[in-house]
Amino acid sequence: ETGVTQTPRHLVMGMTNKKSLKCEQHLGHNAMYWYKQSAKKPLELMFVYNFKEQTENNSVPSRFSPECPNSSHLFLHLHTLQPEDSALYLCASSQGVPAEAFFGQGTRLTVV
Amino acid sequence: AQSVTQLGSHVSVSEGALVLLRCNYSSSVPPYLFWYVQYPNQGLQLLLKYTTGATLVKGINGFEAEFKKSETSFHLTKPSAHMSDAAEYFCAVSDTGGFKTIFGAGTRLFVKA
Numbered sequence: 001e002t003g004v005t006q007t008p009r010h011l012v013m014g015m016t017n018k019k020s021l022k023c024e025q026h027l028g029h030n031a032m033y034w035y036k037q038s039a040k041k042p043l044e045l046m047f048v049y050n051f052k053e054q055t056e057n058n059s060v061p062s063r064f065s066p067e068c069p070n071s072s073h074l075f076l077h078l079h080t081l082q083p084e085d086s087a088l089y090l091c092a093s094s095q096g097v098p099a100e101a102f103f104g105q106g107t108r109l110t111v112v
Numbered sequence: 113a114q115s116v117t118q119l120g121s122h123v124s125v126s127e128g129a130l131v132l133l134r135c136n137y138s139s140s141v142p143p144y145l146f147w148y149v150q151y152p153n154q155g156l157q158l159l160l161k162y163t164t165g166a167t168l169v170k171g172i173n174g175f176e177a178e179f180k181k182s183e184t185s186f187h188l189t190k191p192s193a194h195m196s197d198a199a200e201y202f203c204a205v206s207d208t209g210g211f212k213t214i215f216g217a218g219t220r221l222f223v224k225a
Binding site for chain 1: 116121144146148153154155156157158161163202206211212213214215216217218
């Protein structure tokens with residue numbers, strides 16, 4: 001496989017559930033990102049990791065917990081989410097500066 | 113702080129007509145500028161980017177954009193629209209130092225037969 005792969009593509013979860021989103025990149029990039037895309041709102045940067053270290057946390061609620069075990073894998077652990085957290089969650093990776101981002105296809109999350 | 117404004121959340125053109133999608137940015141340092149396209153149920157794909165040098169940048173699928181510093185603009189154009197161009201387009205800016213890219217709200221392009 002090449003590029004950025006996200007699993008699952010679709011996820012429905014209750015507000016008391018715990019689930020995780022997975023992202024894997026096969027591009028040899030050193031930086032990885034989580035973005036939230038909600039209807040009629042700009043793309044929101046959530047977290048940035050560079051060489052496995054978190055460099056950006058954009059005031060994201062603690063019910064979202066990222067994990068980056070290595071430069072190729074990024075997870076987003078979810079617990080006690082709210083219905084307004086329903087959105088498309090996009091993972092991206094980049095190498096160097098400028099940070100031209102390569103995106104995965106996203107996980108469509110619905111919180112019920 | 114950096115920001116991006118895309119004028120018009122929806123743009124509709126006829127097939128074969130000129131496509132013009134507007135983007136204005138705000139940045140206190142020389143910016144890197146990008147246009148991305150998103151097709152339904154897909155992630156974003158890079159169309160083109162401006163870093164330094166030539167201000168007219170050519171991208172994939174016949175798109176191009178011109179960096180105008182005096183107008184703080186980076187409008188996207190294509191001389192002749194094709195049905196396959198129907199998608200959402202995002203303008204983005206990042207600074208020269210880091211990994212933080214700020215996206216505009218997006219413009220959905222409709223192409224009429």
